[in-house]
Amino acid sequence: MDVSNLLALRPGRIEGWQYSRKVYWLGQLQVPSGRLRACDPFANLDDGLVFPIPPGRYPVYVTVADVSDAQNGSQLRESYLSLVLADGQPARLGTLIPENAAPPAGPPSDNDDFYGVPVYAGTVGFTDADAVARCMPEGDWYEQFFDNGEDDSWFALMDSPQHHIENCANIVLPNATAGENVVLCHSGWGDGFYPVIASYDGAGKLLAVHIDLLVEEAEGAPAGGPGSATPGAAATSSQPSSPGTSRASAPESAGVDDATDTQKRPGFWRRLFGFDD
Template identity: 50%
Template structure:
């Protein structure tokens, strides 16, 4: 995987599947707290309590969404999320590769990733969910995600134009004791399987973790929504899926 074909956190233009070039913008979604060092990537409305997990140093990290204008006229009339990125360093990235799971990297040409069924992906501290969300996951939808006519519902906040752009949100979990939160964004073209990548600097240090939605890049080489991939594994298995 060539770093030149990886467009997360970039502005300017990037190749689209249509053959056109799409303008990229990057939006700061605030910090995500990862106190356990167990970074979860998931569809928060489907498997928040069972994300695919990656090990990073404990801490608070900025999250950004890279959005591509995929309209033919490049007039901003059709925008799609291209990457969700958790940034660990401001060093220049020189390499991009599949992010390793808890038991090490996947086989060559394969990826760990997030399976999406509600058009949304998120970063979260995997160990914080059980303590910070209501005790019964069966009630999360009605009590947290979409309580009737409640402007504090996660769906309502995500649909609002502020404080973050519509389609994104930074949400503190209801039973949080120390600001444990979920940072989320719509997932490009919607449902599918999305690989989790990491970038490294010239010294081999990880600079960021990215979820790639397959909206921009070299499409003959890169996975995107709709490809035949096995769904993301449970956090305790991290079995890879093939490209």
């Protein structure tokens, strides 16, 4: 499979694609349990899909695309959030299978199933699932931590250009004892449903986990076509269930189903691997 269509962690302008991009380091993520949660931190921090990875401490990067017509930096959108587990040259891409879930039936050329992150608050993030259970206290997280009016609120840190880069944050969880944290960024064009994909080297070693924010556009692609923020909008999907207690009181997450079902979005794998629809 051709991995050249994965633009995460690849700065500059690449032939065949509309946008130039920059890559920014967002610090390290602690994943001591080996249970990586990919989620919208303001909507389902305690209930996003969990992916098994080797326990460790890993760097996180955001790839930011310049989507302005003039390519002058006047309109920037996050296009990938990436957790890097190992150095190496990607040789293969694939869907990452969450806990207690079955892989999609058949190879990517035969189906368009993938697992992903439903976004309701314009944000995606990575964290350790066990750390959230241990380090987030009961109560109204929105009022206590997300938007409490203080300079260290999660919203304020995301808005601050002095904290890594604007629209991104690396935040230690409230009751952390060993630096347990969440790394988050705005989700490109906003709310939607975004694939979690993995890159592997030639020996099958997992190199990185990416949330593809579906911003990148091939040259000549029409507005709203493959790579836009609303791909396959007419398709049906099954998304993770709403969190129970100890979650933000706003925004509301409605119309969600069982987290163990696959998330179907026509055209994603075909866009990524270059198959014709």
